[in-house]
Amino acid sequence: MEQGRSIVHFVNVGKTYDGERLIVDDLSLEIARGEFLTLLGPSGSGKTTTLMMLAGFETPTRGQILLNGQEINRLAPHRRGIGMVFQNYALFPHMTVAENLAFPLNVRALGKAEVEARVIRALDLVKLGGFAARRPAQLSGGQQQRIAVARALIFEPELVLMDEPLGALDKQLREGMQYEIRELHQRLGVTIVYVTHDQAEALTMSDRIAVFDQGKIQQLASPTELYEKPRTSFVANFVGDNNLMAAEVDTLRSDHLCSVVLEGGDKVIAVATDDLMPGQKVMLSLRPERLRLDPDAGAGTSSRLKGVIEEIVYLGDHMRIFVRTANQVRFLIKAANKEPHHGLTKGGMLTFGWSAQDCRALPV
Amino acid sequence: MTVTVVTSPDDSRSIKRELTRSLRRRKLQALVLVAPLLLFILFMFIYPIGGMLLRSVYSPDFARAMPATVAAIAEWPGSGTPPEAAWAGVASDMVALQQRNEAGPVAAALNVEMSGARSLVLKTARNAGKLTAPYREAMVTLDPMWNDARIWQAIKRLSSPVTPRFYLAAVDMKVDEAGSIVSQPEDRQIYRSLFLRTLLISGVVTLCCLILGYPVAHLLANLPLRISNILMIFVLLPFWTSLLVRTTAWIVLLQKQGVVNSLLVWSHVLTDETRAELIFNRTGTILAMTHILLPFMILPLYSVMKTVSPVYVKAARSLGANQFVAFTKVYVPQTFAGVAAGCLLVFILAVGYYITPALVGGESGTLISNMIAYHIQKSLNWGLAAALGAILLTAILALYWTFNRLTKIDIIGLG
Numbered sequence: 001m002e003q004g005r006s007i008v009h010f011v012n013v014g015k016t017y018d019g020e021r022l023i024v025d026d027l028s029l030e031i032a033r034g035e036f037l038t039l040l041g042p043s044g045s046g047k048t049t050t051l052m053m054l055a056g057f058e059t060p061t062r063g064q065i066l067l068n069g070q071e072i073n074r075l076a077p078h079r080r081g082i083g084m085v086f087q088n089y090a091l092f093p094h095m096t097v098a099e100n101l102a103f104p105l106n107v108r109a110l111g112k113a114e115v116e117a118r119v120i121r122a123l124d125l126v127k128l129g130g131f132a133a134r135r136p137a138q139l140s141g142g143q144q145q146r147i148a149v150a151r152a153l154i155f156e157p158e159l160v161l162m163d164e165p166l167g168a169l170d171k172q173l174r175e176g177m178q179y180e181i182r183e184l185h186q187r188l189g190v191t192i193v194y195v196t197h198d199q200a201e202a203l204t205m206s207d208r209i210a211v212f213d214q215g216k217i218q219q220l221a222s223p224t225e226l227y228e229k230p231r232t233s234f235v236a237n238f239v240g241d242n243n244l245m246a247a248e249v250d251t252l253r254s255d256h257l258c259s260v261v262l263e264g265g266d267k268v269i270a271v272a273t274d275d276l277m278p279g280q281k282v283m284l285s286l287r288p289e290r291l292r293l294d295p296d297a298g299a300g301t302s303s304r305l306k307g308v309i310e311e312i313v314y315l316g317d318h319m320r321i322f323v324r325t326a327n328q329v330r331f332l333i334k335a336a337n338k339e340p341h342h343g344l345t346k347g348g349m350l351t352f353g354w355s356a357q358d359c360r361a362l363p364v
Numbered sequence: 365m366t367v368t369v370v371t372s373p374d375d376s377r378s379i380k381r382e383l384t385r386s387l388r389r390r391k392l393q394a395l396v397l398v399a400p401l402l403l404f405i406l407f408m409f410i411y412p413i414g415g416m417l418l419r420s421v422y423s424p425d426f427a428r429a430m431p432a433t434v435a436a437i438a439e440w441p442g443s444g445t446p447p448e449a450a451w452a453g454v455a456s457d458m459v460a461l462q463q464r465n466e467a468g469p470v471a472a473a474l475n476v477e478m479s480g481a482r483s484l485v486l487k488t489a490r491n492a493g494k495l496t497a498p499y500r501e502a503m504v505t506l507d508p509m510w511n512d513a514r515i516w517q518a519i520k521r522l523s524s525p526v527t528p529r530f531y532l533a534a535v536d537m538k539v540d541e542a543g544s545i546v547s548q549p550e551d552r553q554i555y556r557s558l559f560l561r562t563l564l565i566s567g568v569v570t571l572c573c574l575i576l577g578y579p580v581a582h583l584l585a586n587l588p589l590r591i592s593n594i595l596m597i598f599v600l601l602p603f604w605t606s607l608l609v610r611t612t613a614w615i616v617l618l619q620k621q622g623v624v625n626s627l628l629v630w631s632h633v634l635t636d637e638t639r640a641e642l643i644f645n646r647t648g649t650i651l652a653m654t655h656i657l658l659p660f661m662i663l664p665l666y667s668v669m670k671t672v673s674p675v676y677v678k679a680a681r682s683l684g685a686n687q688f689v690a691f692t693k694v695y696v697p698q699t700f701a702g703v704a705a706g707c708l709l710v711f712i713l714a715v716g717y718y719i720t721p722a723l724v725g726g727e728s729g730t731l732i733s734n735m736i737a738y739h740i741q742k743s744l745n746w747g748l749a750a751a752l753g754a755i756l757l758t759a760i761l762a763l764y765w766t767f768n769r770l771t772k773i774d775i776i777g778l779g
Contacts, residue, residue, distance in 0.1 A: 055678075055682055056681075056682075057678055057681075076681075076686070076687075077678075077681040077682055078681050078682070078683075078684045078685055078686050078690075080682075081684070082682065083682070083683075084678075084679065084682035084683075086675050086678070086679055087675075088673070088675065090673075090675045090676055090678070090679035092676060092679075092680075092694055092698075093698065094697045094698055094700075103680070103683055103685070103693075104683035104684050104685075107683065107684045107685045107686075107689055108684055151683065152682075152683075155683070155684060161682075
């Protein structure tokens with residue numbers, strides 16, 4: 001990426017608190033102007049620390065952080081001009097909604113009329129026009145969240161950071177807010193760096209997702225690529241449901257495919273995601289919704305297995321079927337509730353299959 | 365979710381009855397639990413304080429000592445000379461007083477109202493046995509001062525058991541011989557300036573406690589728990605030492621030949637001749653009281669600061685505020701409840717402080733409470749002591765009320 005397109009550049013950034021364990025380990029990351037980038041990972045993976053270093057509340061132990069080409073390692077947070085939305089909104093409880101929104105403008109010594117006009121505009125932006133005189137405590141969680149977003153946007157920063165902003169909301173409200181934030185991003189064209197541990201949220205909102213684990217980025221890709229083509233077993237496991245099976249490479253084939261042997265001896269065809277060697281230990285990744293209950297119906301089924309149905313869980317729009325093969329390998333199958341599946345009973349036999357393209361052999 | 369609605373009126377009545385019955389039972393249990401404390405407070409606190417406050421307006425001693433006079437003078441309108449019955453009353457009361465040897469208190473009480481009345485009463489009492497009717501001529505012959513209408517007006521004022529005179533005395537005023545309310549002569553005014561000094565010193569002590577306590581409380585609230593617990597012990601340490609020991613420790617430190625002065629002389633800040641007067645004056649009172657009351661400021665501040673999440677300051681910083689603005693505009697306002705509670709607590713304790721100013725206050729550092737103690741223990745003018753106490757109590761309640769109004773924070777839940 002050339003200089004003009006990227007707004008933030010992490011160069012070999014490392015962070016440690018105790019001098020022993022690296023919370024962020026040799027992180028290099030470029031964030032493009034105007035993109036919605038999500039840092040996704042379990043707690044303790046280093047995603048929040050990365051965000052806090054960008055905001056200026058933590059200093060990197062080593063490496064460089066560039067904002068618009070300028071190093072900002074030791075720049076005070078209030079000089080960075082980066083908007084931020086916090087997990088619990090952090091609306092100032094002693095101020096009204098309007099005073100909260102005016103705060104970043106007043107510290108920038110804007111004129112009174114300008115401040116008032118911008119506050120009104122910001123309230124309209126988040127559809128809370130009549131709430132100027134309320135206190136934060138008089139608002140619902142969703143309304144507080146919208147005010148927090150408006151406050152982070154009101155001084156027109158180029159870059160807005162969001163630290164699990166929807167974590168405190170219930171599921172339905174959270175989904176609504178995801179679309180609202182997404183829509184605001186597209187309308188205003190600001191760059192958003194978003195931290196979450198919720199993979200569904202990351203997939204819904206982001207242009208690109210950086211999956212963090214143990215202080216390192218495991219994979220940086222678009223939601224589609226991340227889901228369809230996970231590069232490590234951690235990503236395959238963390239993003240979406242997956243059947244992960246230990247296996248060993250048997251033979252390599254010319255067309256990026258390879259034949260692998262599962263524990264117990266079943267042989268299947270899989271996509272070789274890396275330069276694999278025969279005899280190498282791999283992890284097979286197979287999405288449960290890509291498993292077919294009627295393997296002979298369509299073309300392209302390259303592997304077939306047979307097993308006993310251990311459990312069927314009905315979830316309305318789909319069913320989860322747990323199958324154990326004769327060689328004691330367990331599979332989860334998600335079957336869409338499109339047509340009735342009459343033949344399925346607990347304890348019955350089931351033949352299922354998949355296309356080689358959907359089964360990925362990941363190096364371990 | 366389902367809601368069962370009680371429809372028939374019979375049902376609803378019975379369910380209300382059951383509810384009242386179950387609530388009554390719970391209320392009764394609560395009452396039984398608090399009853400011992402309630403009784404204790406009633407008999408050991410409210411009853412004696414009420415009795416004391418009553419003394420500030422109710423003083424039946426004079427009327428009890430001079431029953432005949434009081435009965436006769438009630439007819440007198442207050443101008444000219446009183447009827448013969450009043451003179452006869454005084455004469456007969458004086459005989460009784462002389463027999464019981466109780467003329468002293470009456471003379472003292474009357475002397476407060478009109479100077480020179482003491483010797484008049486004592487002289488009359490001594491000679492009361494010799495007086496014969498008509499008493500008017502006999503008493504005027506004994507002492508022409510009896511002809512002065514002002515002495516009779518004073519007797520009439522004292523004859524009423526309900527009196528404003530203690531309150532008037534407590535604010536350096538009195539009813540003069542002519543019956544109008546005037547200020548005491550300048551050289552006898554003490555209480556007004558003493559009240560002002562008490563409020564002033566309490567205010568200064570409160571301010572000192574706030575200035576010293578705020579940063580400490582902030583530190584305590586934001587350090588890791590392990591370290592803050594150790595620091596908290598230092599804050600609480602004074603509570604485990606006797607108040608008397610702490611106050612006398614200040615005497616050791618601050619007296620003329622004390623540690624502080626010696627250090628200052630040793631470091632050539634002062635010379636032996638210019639050793640500073642640090643104790644037995646106002647400075648000593650302020651220093652010692654600030655030290656003793658500091659924990660009462662730190663603890664409420666700390667408990668409020670503990671609840672202020674550091675995320676607010678972070679948010680302010682990210683929105684463009686520098687450290688100072690973030691602290692003053694975002695952090696400090698959120699600690700106002702603690703500031704209010706701490707200030708009110710320290711101020712109220714300071715206003716009624718007694719032992720410390722008595723020990724280290726000297727003359728310029730004594731407070732109104734020391735004067736109240738003096739009237740209770742030495743001069744035995746309980747009526748005046750009660751009036752001073754009542755004024756202090758009213759001032760504090762008024763202050764608390766306005767404070768509550770201003771800060772809109774109900775700290776104790778009384779307002």
